[in-house]
Amino acid sequence: MKKLLLLTTISLCILSCNKKTEEKIAKGFSSEEKIDSTHIKTLFNSVLKEGKSYEWLRDLTKNIGGRLSGSPEAAKAVIWGEKIMNEVGLDSVWLQPVMVPHWVRGEKEIATYTTNGIQKNVPICALGFSIATPNTGILAEVLEVKSLDEAKALGKKMEGKIVFFNRPFDNTLINTFSAYGGCVDQRVQGAAICGQFGAKGVIVRSMTNSVDDFPHTGTMTYNDLPKEQHIPAAAISSNAANILSTDLEKNPNLKFYFKQSCKTLPDAASFNVVGEIRGTETPENVFVVGGHLDSWDLGEGAHDDGTGIVQSLEVAYLFKKNNIKPKNTIRIVFFMNEENGTRGAKKYAELAKFNKENHIGGLESDAGGHTPRGFSIQANSSNTKLLQSWKKLLSPYGLHNLDKGGSGADISPLKGDGVTLVGYRPDSQRYFDYHHTSSDTFDKVNKRELELGSASMASIVYLMDKYLYKNTLIKQ
Amino acid sequence: MKKLLLLTTISLCILSCNKKTEEKIAKGFSSEEKIDSTHIKTLFNSVLKEGKSYEWLRDLTKNIGGRLSGSPEAAKAVIWGEKIMNEVGLDSVWLQPVMVPHWVRGEKEIATYTTNGIQKNVPICALGFSIATPNTGILAEVLEVKSLDEAKALGKKMEGKIVFFNRPFDNTLINTFSAYGGCVDQRVQGAAICGQFGAKGVIVRSMTNSVDDFPHTGTMTYNDLPKEQHIPAAAISSNAANILSTDLEKNPNLKFYFKQSCKTLPDAASFNVVGEIRGTETPENVFVVGGHLDSWDLGEGAHDDGTGIVQSLEVAYLFKKNNIKPKNTIRIVFFMNEENGTRGAKKYAELAKFNKENHIGGLESDAGGHTPRGFSIQANSSNTKLLQSWKKLLSPYGLHNLDKGGSGADISPLKGDGVTLVGYRPDSQRYFDYHHTSSDTFDKVNKRELELGSASMASIVYLMDKYLYKNTLIKQ
Numbered sequence: 001m002k003k004l005l006l007l008t009t010i011s012l013c014i015l016s017c018n019k020k021t022e023e024k025i026a027k028g029f030s031s032e033e034k035i036d037s038t039h040i041k042t043l044f045n046s047v048l049k050e051g052k053s054y055e056w057l058r059d060l061t062k063n064i065g066g067r068l069s070g071s072p073e074a075a076k077a078v079i080w081g082e083k084i085m086n087e088v089g090l091d092s093v094w095l096q097p098v099m100v101p102h103w104v105r106g107e108k109e110i111a112t113y114t115t116n117g118i119q120k121n122v123p124i125c126a127l128g129f130s131i132a133t134p135n136t137g138i139l140a141e142v143l144e145v146k147s148l149d150e151a152k153a154l155g156k157k158m159e160g161k162i163v164f165f166n167r168p169f170d171n172t173l174i175n176t177f178s179a180y181g182g183c184v185d186q187r188v189q190g191a192a193i194c195g196q197f198g199a200k201g202v203i204v205r206s207m208t209n210s211v212d213d214f215p216h217t218g219t220m221t222y223n224d225l226p227k228e229q230h231i232p233a234a235a236i237s238s239n240a241a242n243i244l245s246t247d248l249e250k251n252p253n254l255k256f257y258f259k260q261s262c263k264t265l266p267d268a269a270s271f272n273v274v275g276e277i278r279g280t281e282t283p284e285n286v287f288v289v290g291g292h293l294d295s296w297d298l299g300e301g302a303h304d305d306g307t308g309i310v311q312s313l314e315v316a317y318l319f320k321k322n323n324i325k326p327k328n329t330i331r332i333v334f335f336m337n338e339e340n341g342t343r344g345a346k347k348y349a350e351l352a353k354f355n356k357e358n359h360i361g362g363l364e365s366d367a368g369g370h371t372p373r374g375f376s377i378q379a380n381s382s383n384t385k386l387l388q389s390w391k392k393l394l395s396p397y398g399l400h401n402l403d404k405g406g407s408g409a410d411i412s413p414l415k416g417d418g419v420t421l422v423g424y425r426p427d428s429q430r431y432f433d434y435h436h437t438s439s440d441t442f443d444k445v446n447k448r449e450l451e452l453g454s455a456s457m458a459s460i461v462y463l464m465d466k467y468l469y470k471n472t473l474i475k476q
Numbered sequence: 477m478k479k480l481l482l483l484t485t486i487s488l489c490i491l492s493c494n495k496k497t498e499e500k501i502a503k504g505f506s507s508e509e510k511i512d513s514t515h516i517k518t519l520f521n522s523v524l525k526e527g528k529s530y531e532w533l534r535d536l537t538k539n540i541g542g543r544l545s546g547s548p549e550a551a552k553a554v555i556w557g558e559k560i561m562n563e564v565g566l567d568s569v570w571l572q573p574v575m576v577p578h579w580v581r582g583e584k585e586i587a588t589y590t591t592n593g594i595q596k597n598v599p600i601c602a603l604g605f606s607i608a609t610p611n612t613g614i615l616a617e618v619l620e621v622k623s624l625d626e627a628k629a630l631g632k633k634m635e636g637k638i639v640f641f642n643r644p645f646d647n648t649l650i651n652t653f654s655a656y657g658g659c660v661d662q663r664v665q666g667a668a669i670c671g672q673f674g675a676k677g678v679i680v681r682s683m684t685n686s687v688d689d690f691p692h693t694g695t696m697t698y699n700d701l702p703k704e705q706h707i708p709a710a711a712i713s714s715n716a717a718n719i720l721s722t723d724l725e726k727n728p729n730l731k732f733y734f735k736q737s738c739k740t741l742p743d744a745a746s747f748n749v750v751g752e753i754r755g756t757e758t759p760e761n762v763f764v765v766g767g768h769l770d771s772w773d774l775g776e777g778a779h780d781d782g783t784g785i786v787q788s789l790e791v792a793y794l795f796k797k798n799n800i801k802p803k804n805t806i807r808i809v810f811f812m813n814e815e816n817g818t819r820g821a822k823k824y825a826e827l828a829k830f831n832k833e834n835h836i837g838g839l840e841s842d843a844g845g846h847t848p849r850g851f852s853i854q855a856n857s858s859n860t861k862l863l864q865s866w867k868k869l870l871s872p873y874g875l876h877n878l879d880k881g882g883s884g885a886d887i888s889p890l891k892g893d894g895v896t897l898v899g900y901r902p903d904s905q906r907y908f909d910y911h912h913t914s915s916d917t918f919d920k921v922n923k924r925e926l927e928l929g930s931a932s933m934a935s936i937v938y939l940m941d942k943y944l945y946k947n948t949l950i951k952q
Contacts, residue, residue, distance in 0.1 A: 044894065048627065048647045048648045049648065171924075172520065172521040172525065174520070174872065174873055174874065185658050212924070369902045371846075372903050373874070396650065397650055398650065398849065398903070400871070400876040427847045427903070429922060429924045429925050430924075430925070433922070438829045446905060446909070447646075447686070448652075449906070451906050452905065454651070
C-alpha cells in the first residue's frame with residue numbers, strides 16, 4: 001500500500017510539471033513583459049473564477065435559439081444583445097439599423113429514392129437563398145460530379161437531371177477550415193453553374209469531416225443568372241452522400257426525389273448591436289471586438305457564432321471587472337447577417353467611414369468556441385512582428401499560433417493602412433461536426449474552453465490597446 | 477449577389493492560411509529534416525485516411541465497457557487485446573501474467589440527508605479500496621474541512637463524525653492535471669488520516685473542474701493503519717458538495733447517511749498484453765509504447781485509457797501500413813492495473829530487468845484522447861534537447877509543448893541512465909469532466925482528435941527510433 005501511495009505521489013509530481021514551466025518562462029521576461037504577464041494572468045484567473053460567457057451563451061442558445069437574419073429570433077437576439085451590453089455597464093450602447101436578406105426555410109424538406117426495391121429516406125436541407133421546388137417536388141435522374149469543372153464539362157447532358165456534387169473534405173488537412181475552403185465552392189456555386197445548363201436541381205454533399213446523418217446548410221448564390229435559370233439547391237448528409245454514390249454505381253438510372261418550400265422574402269429591418277468602453281487617452285481611436293449575432297436556423301447557433309458573441313462581450317466585462325482602462329476606445333460589435341449577406345459588416349464599415357472614425361484594429365471570434373490555439377494576423381509587417389513578439393506572453397495559455405492570415409468576414413471590411421485585424425483561432429478539429437447543422441447546440445460547448453477563449457481575446461486586446469496606441473502616438 | 481460571392485471567396489482565402497504556413501515552415505528544413513517531415517506527413521495522412529483506432533475504441537468501450545482489475549470485463553479486455561494485436565500482424569504477441577488487486581463495488585451506493593425538512597439524495601460512489609459501511613449504512617454529523625492538515629487539527633473532535641473534504645480544484649491552473657495534483661491528496665489520504673482519530677467515515681468532493689452531478693471514483697489507501705481504524709470512504713459530486721456545504725452553514729448538526737457494500741477480494745490473476753515489431757538493426761534495443769487496459773468500473777474507460785490503448789496499437793499499425801521498419805524493437809504494451817496498484821507496470825519493469833532487456837525509451841498515452849498539444853519529456857539533458865530540436869517538425873500538427881516533465885505511471889518504472897521516457901500530452905481542458913465517472917464513454921471521444929493523437933505518437937516514435945538509435949550507436 002505504501003508503494004501504491006508512493007506511485008500516486010510520483011505520478012502527481014509528473015502531472016504538475018506545467019506550472020513549473022510557466023514560472024520558468026516568466027523568468028526570462030523584461031520588466032515591461034512582467035507587467036503584461038501579470039495583467040494577462042489576472043484576465044485568465046478572472047474569467048476562470050467568475051466568467052459570465054457560459055451563462056450568457058446558455059441564455060442566447062436555449063431561450064432564443066437559431067436566429068437567421070430577418071427571423072423573429074434574430075429580432076429577439078438584438079433586444080437580448082442590447083440588454084446584456086447594458087448589464088455589463090458599457091459606457092454607451094446603441095443599435096445600428098441595417099436591412100438584411102430574409103430567407104425562410106418553410107416546411108421541413110423531404111428527400112427519398114428507391115433502388116433495388118428499397119426506399120431510402122435522405123437527410124436533406126435547403127441551402128440558404130435557394131428557391132423552392134414545385135409543390136410536388138422534383139423527381140429526376142442523378143449525375144454525380146466531384147467539382148464545378150466536372151459539372152461544366154457535362155454541359156447540356158445535365159438537362160432535366162439533378163446534379164449531385166460529392167467531393168468530400170480533404171481530411172488530411174490539419175486545419176479543418178482549409179478542408180472547408182477546398183470544398184465549399186460546390187455548395188456556393190453549384191446551382192449557378194448547373195442552372196445555366198438546364199439542370200432540374202442540385203444536391204451537395206454536406207461540408208464536414210465526419211460521416212454522419214446531419215445535413216449542413218449554408219449560403220449559396222445564383223450570381224447574375226436570370227430567374228428562369230434558378231434551380232433548387234440542397235445539402236444531403238455525408239453518410240447519405242456515400243450511400244447514394246454507391247447506389248448510383250449499381251443503378252445509374254435511379255430517380256431522386258426532393259421537396260422544399262423555402263423562399264426569399266423582401267429585405268427585413270435589423271440591427272448591429274454596438275457598445276463601447278471609451279478610451280482614456282485617445283478615445284478617437286477605435287478598436288473593434290466582435291462576432292456575429294445571427295446564425296443558421298437548424299441548430300441553436302452555439303459554436304457559430306454564439307461563442308464569438310459572448311466571448312467578445314466578456315472581453316469588455318473582464319476589462320471592467322479588473323479595472324483595466326483602455327487607452328483607445330474598445331468597441332464591442334454583435335454583427336448581424338454574417339451568414340447570408342454580411343450586410344451588418346458592410347453597414348458598420350460604411351458608417352465608420354462616413355463618421356470619419358479612426359479604426360486602429362479589430363478582433364473577430366468566428367471559428368467556434370473550442371480550446372484556444374492562437375490568432376491569425378492581418379496587418380502590415382511591422383505590426384505583425386509586434387504581435388508575434390508577444391508569443392512568449394501568450395504561449396503559456398496554449399496560444400502558439402500567431403501566423404499571418406485573415407481575420408474574419410465581419411471585420412475585414414475595415415482593413416486599410418496601419419489597421420491591425422486579428423482573428424481568434426481556437427482548435428478546429430470538432431468545428432465541422434456541428435457547423436450549420438441541428439447539432440450546433442449549447443451542450444457542445446465546454447465552459448472552460450469557452451472562457452479560455454474570452455481571456456485569450458482579452459489578453460491580445462490588452463496588448464494591442466497598449467502597444468498599438470504607442471505606435472499611433474509615435475507616428476503623430 | 478456578386479458581392480456576397482466575393483466576400484465568401486475572401487473569407488475562404490483567409491481560412492486556408494494554415495496550409496501556406498505549413499509549406500513555409502518546410503522551406504527552412506535541412507535535407508534530413510525534409511525526409512523526416514515527409515515521413516511524418518505520411519503518418520498523419522495515413523491515420524486520417526485509414527485509421528483504425530476509432531473502431532477499435534468503439535469495440536473495447538461498447539462491447540466490453542468498464543474493466544476494473546480482476547473483473548470479468550478486464551479478463552475479456554486481455555483476450556480482446558491479444559486478438560487485436562495479432563490482427564495488426566505484430567511479429568510476436570504474448571501475455572505477461574501478473575497478480576492484481578481485486579476490489580469490487582457491490583451494490584449501487586446510497587447517500588442522503590435531511591435539512592429543514594427536505595430530504596436530499598446525493599450522487600455518491602465508493603472510492604477504490606474502501607471498505608463497506610455496515611449493512612445499515614452510516615449516519616453521522618458532518619465536519620467539513622478543506623485539507624488534510626485541517627483534518628489533522630480536528631484530532632479527536634472527529635470521533636463518530638463523517639469528515640467531508642471539500643477543497644475544490646484550482647480552476648485558474650491552465651493545465652487541469654495540475655489542479656488535480658493539488659486536490660487528490662484528499663481522496664487518496666483522507667480516510668487514512670481520519671481513521672486514526674476515530675472518524676466514522678469520509679466523503680470527498682469529486683476531482684473535477686466542473687460543477688455537475690457525477691461522482692468521480694479513484695483510488696485511496698489506508699497506509700499501514702490497523703484494520704480497526706479503516707473507515708469507509710466515498711466521493712460525492714461537486715454539485716452535491718456545494719449544496720451540502722451551504723446546508724452545513726445553515727444547519728451544522730445535520731446528519732449525513734451513506735451506504736456502500738464494496739470489498740477487496742483476494743488478488744486475481746491477470747495479464748499485461750505485449751506485442752512487438754522486431755528492430756531491423758538493433759533488435760535488442762526496446763522502445764515501449766503503451767497505455768493501460770484496465771479502467772474504473774463506472775463508465776466505459778474511454779478517455780481513461782481506452783484512447784491510450786488504441787493509439788498505442790495504431791502506432792504499430794501505421795508503421796506496418798506505411799512500411800516503416802524500425803531499427804530498434806518497438807514494443808506495444810497494454811498495461812494492466814494502472815488505476816489501483818500499477819502492478820502491471822511493476823511486473824513489466826521487473827521482467828525487463830530479469831531478462832536483461834535494453835530499454836532505450838518509452839512513450840505512454842494516459843491523459844485522454846483530446847486534440848494533441850505535445851509531449852512531456854523525462855530524459856537526460858542531451859536527449860531532452862534532441863527531442864526539443866524536433867519542434868519545427870511537430871508544431872505544424874499542433875504539437876508545441878515539448879517540456880521537461882514526467883512521462884506516465886506505467887513506463888516510469890523503466891527510468892534509468894540514458895532511457896528516454898515521453899508522455900503524450902493532449903489538451904487537458906475537458907479531461908476531468910469525464911475522468912473516473914460514468915460519463916467516460918465512447919461518445920466523448922472525437923474521431924479526428926483520437927487519430928491525430930495516434931499520428932503524433934507514431935511521429936515521435938519514428939524520430940526517437942531513428943535518432944536515439946544513432947545515439948546508441950555512437951555510444952558503442
